Amino acid sequence: MNISNKVVIGLTGGIGSGKTTVANFFADLGIDIIDADIAARKVVEPESNALVQISKHFGLQYIKADGTLNRPLLRSQIFSNDIDKLWLNNLLHPLIRQTMLNEIEQSQSPYCLLVAPLLIENNLQSLVERILIIDISQEEQIKRAVFRDPSSKEEIMRIISSQISRKERLNYADDIIDNSKSDLSIIKDNVIKLDQKYQKLATK
Numbered sequence: 331m332n333i334s335n336k337v338v339i340g341l342t343g344g345i346g347s348g349k350t351t352v353a354n355f356f357a358d359l360g361i362d363i364i365d366a367d368i369a370a371r372k373v374v375e376p377e378s379n380a381l382v383q384i385s386k387h388f389g390l391q392y393i394k395a396d397g398t399l400n401r402p403l404l405r406s407q408i409f410s411n412d413i414d415k416l417w418l419n420n421l422l423h424p425l426i427r428q429t430m431l432n433e434i435e436q437s438q439s440p441y442c443l444l445v446a447p448l449l450i451e452n453n454l455q456s457l458v459e460r461i462l463i464i465d466i467s468q469e470e471q472i473k474r475a476v477f478r479d480p481s482s483k484e485e486i487m488r489i490i491s492s493q494i495s496r497k498e499r500l501n502y503a504d505d506i507i508d509n510s511k512s513d514l515s516i517i518k519d520n521v522i523k524l525d526q527k528y529q530k531l532a533t534k
Contacts, residue, residue, distance in 0.1 A: 336434050337441035337532040338364075338457055342449035343464030344496065345489050346475030348509040348517070352464055353445045355521040362437040364430050366446035366454075373425040374399045380425060387417060409488045423452060430457070440532040450502050451494055459531065460504040462524065468496060470510060 341356075343349050353363050374381045376397035385393050388407065392400050408415040434442060434457070446454055455461065466474075468490065475486045493499075500506065505527075507520045 336437055337459050337528070338434055338444050339441055339528055340449045340454065340458030340461045341443050341445045341464070342447060342461065342499070343509075344466070344468075344471050344493055344499070345447065345486065346471045346473075346478070347464040347466050348474075348512070349445055349447065349464050351514070352462075352507060352509070352517060352521060353443060355518050356443050356525065359521070359525050360439055361525070362433075362439040362442040364433045364437070364442055364444045366426060366430060366444070366448070369426045369429040369433070370422065372429055373422060380421060383421060384418070388414070406485065409485065409492060427454070441528045448493065450499060455502065460528075461502050462505045462507065463499055463503040464507050464509050465496070465500065465503075466508075466510045 341349060341353060353365070357363050374384065381393065381399060384399065384404070388404065392404055392407075394400050404418075408418055430444065430446075434444070441459075444454070444458055446452070449455065449458070449461065471490060472483065472486055475489075476483050505524055507517060507524075509517060
């Protein structure tokens with residue numbers, strides 16, 4: 331989508347697929363990155379209205395001693411309780427969406443990248459011109475996510491099952507980067523080629 335003459339490329343993929351690695355390569359090329367995870371942290375900063383509501387709903391144990399959100403505890407709770415997950419989504423999603431829209435408006439690069447793990451699940455397709463999927467097998471997903479994340483394999487599996495399937499995700503793809511081999515030189519080459527394509531798109 332073109333928001334106030336801003337061309338936005340959506341970047342998504344399952345947990346452990348390598349979205350951050352790819353986004354960093356685009357950033358190295360001077361492309362502005364709007365990250366949904368960072369926006370999600372901003373809206374629950376200490377003393378924010380959203381954080382106050384979370385503490386009232388879930389309890390003070392969900393706020394750490396330094397005033398920040400206890401993310402691992404909250405994540406465990408919402409992935410085991412659909413009602414709590416719905417309540418949290420209804421609270422945070424509008425705030426996150428508005429934060430991302432503000433950052434898109436402030437973007438200065440020819441196009442910008444909207445990095446969102448749940449781009450499709452949260453119906454953010456309307457915000458982007460094209461969707462770039464970072465693709466790996468589920469087996470590799472689990473292996474990488476368990477290696478880099480303090481969560482258990484069981485919790486990683488719950489997160490994966492809460493996202494759309496690999497096959498469904500690929501149906502939305504305009505562009506795909508296969509990250510199954512974790513070869514950074516190949517990934518970088520793919521990013522350079524896609525950047526050239528997106529630069530042309532932005533000048534139309």
